[in-house]
Amino acid sequence: MNNRLRVLRAEKGWSQQDLADRLEVSRQSVNAIETGKYDPSLPLAFRLADVFGLPIESIFLRD
Amino acid sequence: MNNRLRVLRAEKGWSQQDLADRLEVSRQSVNAIETGKYDPSLPLAFRLADVFGLPIESIFLRD
DNA sequence: TCTGAATGACAAGCTCGCTTTACATCAATG
DNA sequence: CATTGATGTAAAGCGAGCTTGTCATTCAGA
Numbered sequence: 339m340n341n342r343l344r345v346l347r348a349e350k351g352w353s354q355q356d357l358a359d360r361l362e363v364s365r366q367s368v369n370a371i372e373t374g375k376y377d378p379s380l381p382l383a384f385r386l387a388d389v390f391g392l393p394i395e396s397i398f399l400r401d
Numbered sequence: 402m403n404n405r406l407r408v409l410r411a412e413k414g415w416s417q418q419d420l421a422d423r424l425e426v427s428r429q430s431v432n433a434i435e436t437g438k439y440d441p442s443l444p445l446a447f448r449l450a451d452v453f454g455l456p457i458e459s460i461f462l463r464d
Numbered sequence: 465t466c467t468g469a470a471t472g473a474c475a476a477g478c479t480c481g482c483t484t485t486a487c488a489t490c491a492a493t494g
Numbered sequence: 495c496a497t498t499g500a501t502g503t504a505a506a507g508c509g510a511g512c513t514t515g516t517c518a519t520t521c522a523g524a
Binding site for chain 2: 511513
């Protein structure tokens with residue numbers, strides 16, 4: 339799964355730690371997801387959608 | 402996470418095995434997700450969205 | 465009745481998602 | 495320089511997601 343997290347986070351001007359705090363996960367988790375090490379769980383994907391105010395399908399892309 | 406899988410599957414007239422085949426997962430996984438034992442991974446949630454032709458957010462509900 | 469399809473559930477085992485802790489690199493700023 | 499903030503990465507550990515295999519129950523139909 340490809341994702342647009344890095345771009346979306348940059349648009350908000352947030353550090354990985356800022357985003358991690360909003361999501362209530364560790365900074366390493368944010369980093370691992372951004373760098374494509376693994377996909378987030380479904381609940382975490384929903385929290386990302388909420389934080390960015392976007393549907394899940396516009397943050398994560400099939401492929 | 403609450404989900405509407407049981408209803409959606411019934412609308413299609415599919416057995417758990419039918420849905421499992423389309424998703425390429427085991428019948429036990431479909432059953433476990435329907436009965437709320439755990440949430441699907443994000444890639445599997447995308448496959449469910451594709452199979453039902455619906456956005457993820459209309460299949461899985463925050464809660 | 466008997467059989468087969470559908471469902472629910474359990475166990476063991478593997479990998480993935482996430483944690484904490486820790487260390488290294490790089491850029492900017494004093 | 496020395497420091498600080500942001501980022502990348504790694505290791506160990508735990509629970510979640512998914513597998514195969516198996517068994518029990520229910521219900522429709524020959």
